[in-house]
Amino acid sequence: MDTAFRKIDIDIYDEDVLQESELYEPFPQDAAQALDEAKQRQSAVRSALAKGDVPGALSIALENAPYGPNVEDAKVLTLQTILTILNSTKSTEVSSVIKALSQDSQDALMKYLYKGMAMPGWGDISGSVLLGWHEKLTEIAGVGSIVRTMTDRRRV
Amino acid sequence: MPPSVFDLSQVPITAHSFNATRDQLAVSLNSNDAVVYARTGNEWTATETLAEHDKIITSIDWAPNSNRIVTASQDRNAYVWQQAPDALTGALVWKPTLVVLRINRAATHVRWSPKEDKFAVASGARAIAICSFDTENNWWVSKHLKKPIRSTVLSVDWHPNNVLLAAGSADMKARVFSAYIKEVDERPAPTVWGSKLPFNTVCGEYTSPNGGWVHAVGFSPSGDVLAFANHDSSISVVYPGGPIIHHIRISTLPLVTLTWTAEDTIIAAGHDCQPLAFSGNEGGWQLIGTLDDSKSSSAAKSGFNSPVGRLNSSAFNTFRDADTRGQMSPGGTGGSQDTKVLTVHQNTITSVRAYEWQGDRVAKVSTTGVDGNLVIWDSDEVSALTTSAGNGLAGRLGGMHIR
Numbered sequence: 001m002d003t004a005f006r007k008i009d010i011d012i013y014d015e016d017v018l019q020e021s022e023l024y025e026p027f028p029q030d031a032a033q034a035l036d037e038a039k040q041r042q043s044a045v046r047s048a049l050a051k052g053d054v055p056g057a058l059s060i061a062l063e064n065a066p067y068g069p070n071v072e073d074a075k076v077l078t079l080q081t082i083l084t085i086l087n088s089t090k091s092t093e094v095s096s097v098i099k100a101l102s103q104d105s106q107d108a109l110m111k112y113l114y115k116g117m118a119m120p121g122w123g124d125i126s127g128s129v130l131l132g133w134h135e136k137l138t139e140i141a142g143v144g145s146i147v148r149t150m151t152d153r154r155r156v
Numbered sequence: 157m158p159p160s161v162f163d164l165s166q167v168p169i170t171a172h173s174f175n176a177t178r179d180q181l182a183v184s185l186n187s188n189d190a191v192v193y194a195r196t197g198n199e200w201t202a203t204e205t206l207a208e209h210d211k212i213i214t215s216i217d218w219a220p221n222s223n224r225i226v227t228a229s230q231d232r233n234a235y236v237w238q239q240a241p242d243a244l245t246g247a248l249v250w251k252p253t254l255v256v257l258r259i260n261r262a263a264t265h266v267r268w269s270p271k272e273d274k275f276a277v278a279s280g281a282r283a284i285a286i287c288s289f290d291t292e293n294n295w296w297v298s299k300h301l302k303k304p305i306r307s308t309v310l311s312v313d314w315h316p317n318n319v320l321l322a323a324g325s326a327d328m329k330a331r332v333f334s335a336y337i338k339e340v341d342e343r344p345a346p347t348v349w350g351s352k353l354p355f356n357t358v359c360g361e362y363t364s365p366n367g368g369w370v371h372a373v374g375f376s377p378s379g380d381v382l383a384f385a386n387h388d389s390s391i392s393v394v395y396p397g398g399p400i401i402h403h404i405r406i407s408t409l410p411l412v413t414l415t416w417t418a419e420d421t422i423i424a425a426g427h428d429c430q431p432l433a434f435s436g437n438e439g440g441w442q443l444i445g446t447l448d449d450s451k452s453s454s455a456a457k458s459g460f461n462s463p464v465g466r467l468n469s470s471a472f473n474t475f476r477d478a479d480t481r482g483q484m485s486p487g488g489t490g491g492s493q494d495t496k497v498l499t500v501h502q503n504t505i506t507s508v509r510a511y512e513w514q515g516d517r518v519a520k521v522s523t524t525g526v527d528g529n530l531v532i533w534d535s536d537e538v539s540a541l542t543t544s545a546g547n548g549l550a551g552r553l554g555g556m557h558i559r
Contacts, residue, residue, distance in 0.1 A: 018306050018307055018327065022306055022327070023327070023328065023367065024328075024367060103405055107366065107405075141407060142389075142406070142407020142408055143389075143407070143408060143409060144389035144390075144405060144406050144407040144408055144409070144410075145389075145407070147368075147387070147388060147389040147409060147410055148366040148368075148388045148389060148390075148405070151366055151367045151368040151369075151386075151387055151388040152366040152367040152388065153367045154367065
C-alpha cells in the first residue's frame with residue numbers, strides 16, 4: 001500500500017494551525033541575560049561545592065532552569081554545571097541529596113537526567129552515574145516525575 | 157463496606173451513566189452501540205442496545221429527571237434517546253433524535269446541564285457545541301463555544317447555575333465559559349466567576365503546571381471552586397477570587413477523571429487503576445489516600461509482598477528473566493503466570509461518577525475502566541497510602557533494582 005500520503009505536512013494547509021509557541025510561556029530572558037545568569041549560577045555552585053554543600057549546589061543549579069529555543073548557550077552551560085555536580089557526588093549520598101530538594105527541583109533534575117542521557121556519547125559523563133541518579137530519583141519522586149518530564153514542553 | 161465489583165464485559169467500557177433510581181445503566185463497550193443494562197439483585201443484564209452511531213461512542217449521559225440519554229460519538233454526531241411506545245408491540249423502547257452539532261471532528265464528551273434543558277458536547281473541532289431544544293422546529297440546535305480554544309476539548313462540566321460551563325482541553329488549559337442561551341436561560345445571578353455573562357464569555361483560563369493535557373474538569377457542589385486533572389500527573393484546584401490555584405503533583409501515573417464528593421473532597425482516578433481521594437480548602441489541598449484498600453481485594457493475596465509489587469506481571473517477568481538470567485520464553489516463566497494487578501480495577505479507570513448521596517455529600521461513587529469492570533465504592537472509606545500498595549509505582553519500583 002502506498003503510504004507516502006502519511007508524510008504530507010497537512011498543517012501547512014491549515015491557516016489556523018496550533019503553533020509550538022502557543023503551548024507554553026516563552027522563557028522570560030533573552031539569550032545574553034540567560035547566559036549571564038547561568039554563569040553566575042555556575043560560580044555559586046562551585047563555591048557551594050567547595051563547602052561540600054551538594055544539595056545547596058544542586059538547588060542553585062536547578063533554579064530558574066532556562067528552556068525554549070532561544071537560549072541554547074545557557075542550556076548547555078546549565079547542563080554541564082549539573083553534570084559536574086552529579087559526577088562528583090558519592091553514590092551513597094545520592095538519596096539524601098535528592099530528598100533535600102524541593103518537588104520543583106526534583107522534576108527539573110529529572111529533565112536534566114533525560115537530557116544527559118540523550119546527549120551523543122552521553123557527553124563527558126558515564127552512563128552508570130546518570131542511571132544511578134535516575135533510579136534513586138524515581139524511587140523518591142515517583143513515575144509522576146517522569147510523566148512530567150515527558151509532558152513538559154519547556155525543554156531544558 | 158468493600159467495593160462492589162461487577163464484571164460487565166471483557167472489553168473496555170468507554171463511558172457509563174446510571175438512571176435516577178440506579179437500577180439501570182447505560183454503557184458503551186468501546187463500540188458503535190450503547191447498551192442499557194438493568195439490575196436484578198446483584199446481576200446486571202443487557203436489556204436494550206441503542207444502535208444508531210456509525211463510529212465508536214465516546215461519552216454517555218443519562219438525565220435523571222427527564223429520563224433521556226444523550227450519546228456522543230466519533231462519527232461527529234450526538235443522539236438524544238427517549239423512551240416511546242413501539243408502534244407494533246406497544247412496549248417502551250428507546251428512540252433516537254439526531255442533534256445537529258455542525259462539527260467536523262469527533263465528539264469527545266457530553267453532559268446534560270443541571271436543569272436538563274441543554275447539553276454540552278466537547279469535540280476535536282476546537283469547539284464545544286451547546287445544544288438546546290428548538291420547540292418551533294422540533295429539533296435540537298447547537299451554538300458553538302469556540303474562542304479561545306486551541307485544541308481538542310476533552311471534557312466538560314456544568315456549573316449548578318445551568319449557565320457556566322468548565323472545559324478541559326488538549327491545549328493544556330482549563331477554561332470556564334458562559335453558555336448562556338437567551339431562549340432557554342433566565343438571567344443568572346452573579347457568581348464568583350462573574351456577573352455579566354453573554355454567550356462565550358471566558359470567565360477564567362488556567363494552565364496545567366507542567367504542560368499536560370487537561371483530561372477532566374469539575375465544579376465543586378457549590379460551583380465556587382473548579383478542579384481539573386492533567387496529564388502531567390497533577391490535579392489543580394482553583395478558587396477564582398484571587399485567583400488562588402493549588403497544584404498537587406502526585407508521584408504516580410496521570411489521573412484522567414474526577415468527581416467532587418463534597419465541598420472539600422475530590423475523588424480522582426486514572427492510569428494508576430485506583431481512585432484517589434484529595435481533600436482541602438482555600439488554604440491548601442493534599443492527597444489523603446486511596447479508596448482501593450488492596451488488602452481487602454482478592455488480588456492482594458497473590459504476590460502482594462513481592463518486591464516488584466504490581467509490576468509482578470508476566471510481561472515484567474519476561475523482561476526480568478531475559479535481563480538477569482538470559483532466559484527467553486514467551487509469556488513469562490515458572491509460576492509467574494499471574495497477570496492480576498493488585499488493585500480492584502485491572503486497568504486504567506476512565507470514568508468516575510457520583511452514585512449515591514447522603515445529604516449533600518456523595519456517599520458512593522461508581523467507576524468504569526478499560527478492564528470492563530464497574531465498581532461502586534464507599535467514598536468515605538479512604539485508606540492511607542502505604543509504601544507497597546499506595547504511593548503508586550514509586551513504592552513499587554522501590555524494590556526493582558537495575559543491576
